[in-house]
Amino acid sequence: MAKSKIDETIKKIATGTSKATTQISSTSHDLPGDPNCEFCGGVGYLRTDIAPGHKDFGKLEICTCRNRDVAEQVRERLFSLSNLDELKDLTFESFLPRGRQGLGDLHGTSIEMAFNQAHVYAQSLNGWLLLQGSYGCGKTHLAAAIANFAVSMSVPTLFLTVPDLLDMLRFSYGAEDTTFEARFDEIRNAKLLILDDFGTQNATDWAQEKLFQIINYRYINKLPLVVTTNLSLTEIEPRIRSRLQDPELVSDVRINAPDYRRPTDDVGHSALSSLDLLANKTFGNIDERRSEELSVSDVKSLEKALKAAHRFAEKPKGWIIFMGSYGCGKSHLAAAIANYRSGLGAPPLFIMVPDLLDHLRSTFSPKSDTSYDRRFDEIRTAPLLILDDLGTQSMTPWVREKLYQLFTYRYNAELPTVITTADTLDEIDARIRSRMLDKRLCTIYGITVPAYYGATKKPRKR
Numbered sequence: 001m002a003k004s005k006i007d008e009t010i011k012k013i014a015t016g017t018s019k020a021t022t023q024i025s026s027t028s029h030d031l032p033g034d035p036n037c038e039f040c041g042g043v044g045y046l047r048t049d050i051a052p053g054h055k056d057f058g059k060l061e062i063c064t065c066r067n068r069d070v071a072e073q074v075r076e077r078l079f080s081l082s083n084l085d086e087l088k089d090l091t092f093e094s095f096l097p098r099g100r101q102g103l104g105d106l107h108g109t110s111i112e113m114a115f116n117q118a119h120v121y122a123q124s125l126n127g128w129l130l131l132q133g134s135y136g137c138g139k140t141h142l143a144a145a146i147a148n149f150a151v152s153m154s155v156p157t158l159f160l161t162v163p164d165l166l167d168m169l170r171f172s173y174g175a176e177d178t179t180f181e182a183r184f185d186e187i188r189n190a191k192l193l194i195l196d197d198f199g200t201q202n203a204t205d206w207a208q209e210k211l212f213q214i215i216n217y218r219y220i221n222k223l224p225l226v227v228t229t230n231l232s233l234t235e236i237e238p239r240i241r242s243r244l245q246d247p248e249l250v251s252d253v254r255i256n257a258p259d260y261r262r263p264t265d266d267v268g269h270s271a272l273s274s275l276d277l278l279a280n281k282t283f284g285n286i287d288e289r290r291s292e293e294l295s296v297s298d299v300k301s302l303e304k305a306l307k308a309a310h311r312f313a314e315k316p317k318g319w320i321i322f323m324g325s326y327g328c329g330k331s332h333l334a335a336a337i338a339n340y341r342s343g344l345g346a347p348p349l350f351i352m353v354p355d356l357l358d359h360l361r362s363t364f365s366p367k368s369d370t371s372y373d374r375r376f377d378e379i380r381t382a383p384l385l386i387l388d389d390l391g392t393q394s395m396t397p398w399v400r401e402k403l404y405q406l407f408t409y410r411y412n413a414e415l416p417t418v419i420t421t422a423d424t425l426d427e428i429d430a431r432i433r434s435r436m437l438d439k440r441l442c443t444i445y446g447i448t449v450p451a452y453y454g455a456t457k458k459p460r461k462r
Contacts, residue, residue: 037063084151084159090144092119107383110256111138117253118142122149125192125224130244132229132413133255134377139228143194146226150192158190162201162211169210184210188217192224199231212239219243230377232409254413256383272359272378275342275350281335283310289329289449298449302329305445309333313340316384316416319435319442323421327451330420334386337418341384348384348418353403354393360402376402380409384416391423404431411435 040063097115098108114131121129122145129146131139147159160168165187172183187193193214201207216239218225233241244250289302305322312320313336322330338350351359356379363372379385393399408431410417425433425444436442 084144084147084157087144087159088148090141091148092122092145095138095141095145107257110254110383114138114142114253114255117251118146121226121251122146125150125155127222128225128227128244128250130227130229130250130252131255132232132253133257134230134381135374137255137257137381139255140196143196143226143228147192147194156191157194158187158192159194159196160187161196162198165195166201166207166210184214188214189223192226193218194226196228198227198229199235203237208237208240212237215240215243219246219249222249230373232412234408234412235405256381256413256415272356273347273350274352274355275335275338275347278331278335278350279339281332282339283313283336286329286332286336287452289452294449301446301448305330305333305447308443308445309337312416312418313337316341318414319410319417319419321419321421321436321442321444322447323424323444324447324449325451326422328447328449329452330447331388334388334418334420338384338386346383348386349379349382350386350388351379352388352392353390356387357393357399357402376406380406381413381415384418385410386418388420390419390421391427395429400429404429407432407435411438411441414441 092115095115097112114133118129118131121127131142133139144159147157150157169180169184169187172178172180175183201211215225217223227244229236233245236244244252283306286306288306289299301324308320309322316337322333324330335350338348341348359379360372360375362368363370363375393403409415419436421428425436428436436444
């Protein structure tokens with residue numbers, strides 16, 4: 001009897017609530033829900049019809065119409081924080097998949113592969129995407145294209161340069177509309193977080209700690225993350241680097257292309273390259289020294305190096321190192337590779353190591369028309385770099401560090417590189433030598449013929 005009275009009372013309450021809801025929805029537009037919602041009529045809440053005594057009896061639930069509204073508010077807030085209005089034109093449709101006109105095949109292929117991977121990622125938002133490359137290569141455009149695509153699919157997205165992110169956190173300490181904790185939580189929990197220009201921030205202890213906390217949180221929770229950087233992985237803080245190197249989570253995309261803002265006639269690094277002075281050094285005019293009185297082993301060392309240079313010129317891959325005394329022909333082989341590639345429309349950067357260092361030093365001048373960072377990136381990210389006469393430079397601590405950074409970047413990126421040197425391995429800096437001795441990437445050819453001073457016209461002794 002008591003139970004039936006309770007049921008009758010609950011029914012009356014429910015009927016009364018329904019009528020009140022209908023009345024309110026017809027007279028007010030200030031309710032949290034959608035006034036046209038078929039479930040709540042605009043109230044914004046629902047009550048499940050369950051028996052008294054159930055743990056959820058009397059509990060109100062947020063209606064789906066309000067959930068949609070809340071999600072839209074979050075999306076709009078993140079969009080405003082991201083400053084995506086300024087990047088709204090950076091889409092996949094406006095991106096040139098092969099790069100600008102005038103780029104060689106190596107550059108174009110690299111850009112196209114990055115474009116395809118970014119497009120696939122935008123559609124799935126599965127895992128992390130790491131976009132590496134020099135200034136102006138297109139990585140920010142691709143990151144913004146991912147962001148704009150995600151927003152168009154109603155995915156709450158936060159796009160920030162790393163310096164802006166850190167400033168946002170710093171300012172939140174004294175903000176009236178939010179707290180540091182709320183802002184920090186908003187960033188690390190964004191459905192999609194895109195960190196642009198990682199590495200351009202002032203790397204204070206506080207900055208490094210906050211970045212690690214954000215990245216580690218998203219790593220643990222497997223939240224989608226896009227990172228763009230002009231740094232090599234070895235230059236990134238070790239804790240963060242360990243997260244970015246997880247092959248099961250991270251897709252690492254390297255864009256090997258020049259700054260799109262540079263003129264197309266500068267794509268081949270003509271301002272730096274000394275190849276014009278060696279235009280006559282080709283495979284067609286290499287003297288194999290067969291008319292000289294040389295030992296069989298000496299001649300074979302040159303033949304072996306020549307065949308290797310031919311193969312490398314056809315398909316540059318890994319590192320090839322020519323070692324030998326001055327005048328043995330190693331610079332001719334390196335120049336022949338460079339001229340062959342230039343003939344295919346893919347001019348490499350050919351430069352003597354002392355000249356390379358001079359080019360870097362020149363950027364410190366107030367009259368320099370380019371920055372040190374940009375010049376260094378031009379060199380270390382060249383699709384094919386040919387370093388002639390390693391070991392002839394003055395080995396100051398600064399030089400030692402710059403060369404190590406250069407070699408390490410290209411080693412980690414596995415960028416094709418040709419090196420000539422008259423030094424023995426023991427005379428080369430230990431850190432650089434360790435890269436050269438990696439047989440997986442590098443092949444060393446010792447050329448034992450003596451300096452060439454012209455053919456002696458004497459028969460070779462067998």
